[in-house]
Amino acid sequence: MKKIGILTSGGDCPGMNAAIRAAVRTAIRMNIEVVGFRKGYLGLMKGDAIPLDTKAVSGILHRGGTFLQSARSPEFKTPAGQRTALNNLKALGVEGMVVMGGDGSLTGALALHGLGVPVVGIPASIDNDIPFTDMSLGVDTALNNIIYAVDCIKDTASSHARAFVIEVMGRNSGYLASISAIATGAEYALVPEREYDLAEICQQLRARYEEGRDNAIIILAEGAGHGREIADSIKDAIGFETRATVLGHYQRGGAPTVFDRLLASRFGKKSVELLVAGTWGVMVGLSCNAVLATPLEDVIKGEKRPQDEVLRLAEVLGV
Numbered sequence: 665m666k667k668i669g670i671l672t673s674g675g676d677c678p679g680m681n682a683a684i685r686a687a688v689r690t691a692i693r694m695n696i697e698v699v700g701f702r703k704g705y706l707g708l709m710k711g712d713a714i715p716l717d718t719k720a721v722s723g724i725l726h727r728g729g730t731f732l733q734s735a736r737s738p739e740f741k742t743p744a745g746q747r748t749a750l751n752n753l754k755a756l757g758v759e760g761m762v763v764m765g766g767d768g769s770l771t772g773a774l775a776l777h778g779l780g781v782p783v784v785g786i787p788a789s790i791d792n793d794i795p796f797t798d799m800s801l802g803v804d805t806a807l808n809n810i811i812y813a814v815d816c817i818k819d820t821a822s823s824h825a826r827a828f829v830i831e832v833m834g835r836n837s838g839y840l841a842s843i844s845a846i847a848t849g850a851e852y853a854l855v856p857e858r859e860y861d862l863a864e865i866c867q868q869l870r871a872r873y874e875e876g877r878d879n880a881i882i883i884l885a886e887g888a889g890h891g892r893e894i895a896d897s898i899k900d901a902i903g904f905e906t907r908a909t910v911l912g913h914y915q916r917g918g919a920p921t922v923f924d925r926l927l928a929s930r931f932g933k934k935s936v937e938l939l940v941a942g943t944w945g946v947m948v949g950l951s952c953n954a955v956l957a958t959p960l961e962d963v964i965k966g967e968k969r970p971q972d973e974v975l976r977l978a979e980v981l982g983v
């Protein structure tokens with residue numbers, strides 16, 4: 665392989681830059697040229713590629729986001745969009761692709777693989793909703809962002825005797841909500857994977873209030889309801905004031921943690937090694953601290969369930 669391409673797609677996340685850097689450095693050591701497609705599949709369909717050498721990827725390891733930029737491009741889901749991308753790859757002489765992104769982007773990678781393009785995927789999404797990897801890139805940094813915010817909110821909640829509903833991201837996954845609730849000692853984590861009964865929660869909060877515990881933190885996964893609606897709907901039933909905070913895109917930014925920097929470096933290096941070795945149509949993933957490859961087909965068909973151990977831990981700790 666003489667020339668490969670790399671792109672970042674879907675929601676950006678901390679660690680994408682570090683993974684690009686590792687992939688480029690690995691490729692250069694193997695005398696392989698690298699180009700970066702800007703704005704994910706949009707750039708692939710436009711043929712918007714820039715050369716990536718050591719200099720192009722210097723000074724980016726510690727920066728959040730992705731310097732190649734990212735996008736959601738519905739056109740790539742169509743056969744016409746994919747054909748255009750394929751023609752661009754041929755015209756540019758790109759022989760293999762590293763695709764970094766969430767479940768949607770990896771579905772796109774599988775489509776490229778189906779068209780005969782050698783491709784390796786890197787799971788990168790704060791949602792941690794991708795199976796066959798314990799952690800996706802960006803999750804650890806997002807969790808650290810969340811716990812910083814929750815700790816701050818706890819200070820003001822206790823000073824003012826208030827209950828806060830804090831809405832976190834995750835799309836259909838409750839991973840960010842359940843882990844951050846455990847890590848901050850929150851009273852509740854409301855997640856899409858587990859039914860909850862607001863009336864029962866109100867009763868428990870009221871009883872706590874009467875015992876003198878007059879503040880509470882409820883972490884709500886965005887896939888399990890709307891923070892402001894839930895805060896409004898419980899305010900008359902619990903005896904103390906409520907407020908809602910939607911953490912929003914703050915969660916997705918910032919310098920990657922050491923965990924994400926290392927994971928990104930391992931994923932970036934391994935993805936290029938797999939491309940060169942001819943192991944195509946796979947995604948790199950972390951399993952028991954080893955970096956393994958899983959066929960994209962299995963990844964896309966699979967489902968990421970919250971670990972039983974995490975759910976039990978939350979239960980035992982009263983979340």
Ligand SMILES: Nc1ncnc2c1ncn2[C@@H]1O[C@H](COP(=O)(O)OP(=O)(O)OP(=O)(O)O)[C@@H](O)[C@H]1O
Pocket residue numbers: 673674675676705735736737738739740741742765766767768769770771772773775788789790791835
């Ligand atoms: N079924 C599909 N076939 C081909 N391409 C797809 C498909 N689904 C998604 N993609 C491509 O991947 C892009 C990103 O997908 P999506 O918006 O679902 O984000 P994601 O990669 O899951 O990341 P995140 O969930 O972290 O934001 C889409 O805009 C589209 O270009």
Ligand SMILES: O=P(O)(O)OC[C@H]1O[C@](O)(CO)[C@@H](O)[C@@H]1O
Pocket residue numbers: 675766789790791833834835886916
């Ligand atoms: O950045 P956008 O397009 O508003 O998308 C937000 C979504 O992206 C994510 O941050 C990552 O998939 C989700 O948690 C969230 O629902």
Ligand SMILES: [Mg+2]
Pocket residue numbers: 674766767768789791835
């Ligand atoms: Mg996704």
